[in-house]
Amino acid sequence: MAINEGLSIGALAARTGLAVSAIRYYEAQGLIRPWRNAGGQRRFDRADLRRLSFVMIAQQFGFTLPQIRAELDRLPGQRTPTKADWTRISAGFRARLDEKIETLTRLRDNLDGCIGCGCLSLPNCALYNPTDRAGEKGAGPRYLMGDRPET
Structure with missing residues (x-):
């Protein structure tokens, strides 16, 4: 598949392990933004693989979709996040994760x-x-x- 053809929703689902319905939901939430090819078919950029992977990991850590979207919206033009972007995003997430770990530790120790x-x-x-x-x-x-x- 040529890079400029984009990925079909089925190819994106196969690569991420997400259901097509989940990808449509994330699209509706503004986390990814497909485009239409000349035939009117929905297509996704390869960068959407990384964005969806980030969404899945962030959700596993307990972050909400609005929190995740806020971080992704800070990227200009929906571009692929750079190493510097991930460093900045992870620093903010790390602080919130440290707070959650502290709370869970207190819960465990005082159960x-x-x-x-x-x-x-x-x-x-x-x-x-x-x-x-x-x-x-x-x-x-x-x-x-x-x-x-x-x-």
């Missing part, structure tokens, strides 16, 4: 303890969160959100 939810139903909540002191810091499971019990 059997007080999470600062204010229920006061566990016997040790009287020690960790007497009179729901965690509630003074805001709503939700305060200790899993990063607040620390006062000692």
Whole structure:
């Protein structure tokens, strides 16, 4: 296949492992932008392989489609991301991933303890969160959100 012919949606699906319906969904979300050939068929640039791979990986890390689209939209003219682009994008994602890892570590380490939810139903909540002191810091499971019990 000549490079200027572009990829059919079927070829893109075969190469990425995505269903055609998923590719159409990502298109509707503005993550990829196909063009039409002289026969009116939808075609994709080879760079869309990289874009879709990035989408798939970013989703596995828990990023939302709006977050992913915001990063991809920063690339001028929908061009293929360069090494510098990926370095910039990954730096931002790395910071968010570090925050998620910290939260998951707290969750794992405190799974059997007080999470600062204010229920006061566990016997040790009287020690960790007497009179729901965690509630003074805001709503939700305060200790899993990063607040620390006062000692």
